[in-house]
Amino acid sequence: AQSVAQPEDQVNVAEGNPLTVKCTYSVSGNPYLFWYVQYPNRGLQFLLKYITGDNLVKGSYGFEAEFNKSQTSFHLKKPSALVSDSALYFCAVRTGFQKLVFGTGTRLLVSP
């Protein structure tokens, strides 16, 4: 079955430091991978996606993600974290034509 795993429930980082939120995938065939962010009591906002092409994908709000086929990973990164980046981050994989399956989520806490 197609799935993604987010091994960290929470990531803590100081403002101004680089951040990484980890995601690994398990799919048969080509993976279509997505990152979303959710602020408290809000819906999900799309950050970026990997379909094919360059392994480094740039997205919204200064985020980027690196697709690594050999390590089956799609980690989310940002060079310099902001307090306002504190939120819940979900990695997701397309499992069927219209089906998206989400990881368990990682809470990012950026301290001032």
Next chain:
Amino acid sequence: DTEVTQTPKHLVMGMTNKKSLKCEQHMGHRAMYWYKQKAKKPPELMFVYSYEKLSINESVPSRFSPECPNSSLLNLHLHALQPEDSALYLCASSQDGAYNEQFFGPGTRLTVL
């Protein structure tokens, strides 16, 4: 307009009530989705409509009844819900196709008493 709107924001209902959740988008998307999200959990897919036809039902209990009156609107009719159905209900839309990201509404926070 790049928004998905959902009404109401909050809903409290008894187990014998009938209520409806509404979702609207004006992005020309032909796929629309309902998700259920419990606290601190990922969203779980409930239904998918493609070109106004139900294409996926993830074995959702019949007390949840989706409806897509036109390409911009998606409803979720609720009847005889249980307290465990309390959750955030998210609507999303996308261009039809495997590569396209979904745009989410802010959700309706449902409490069943």
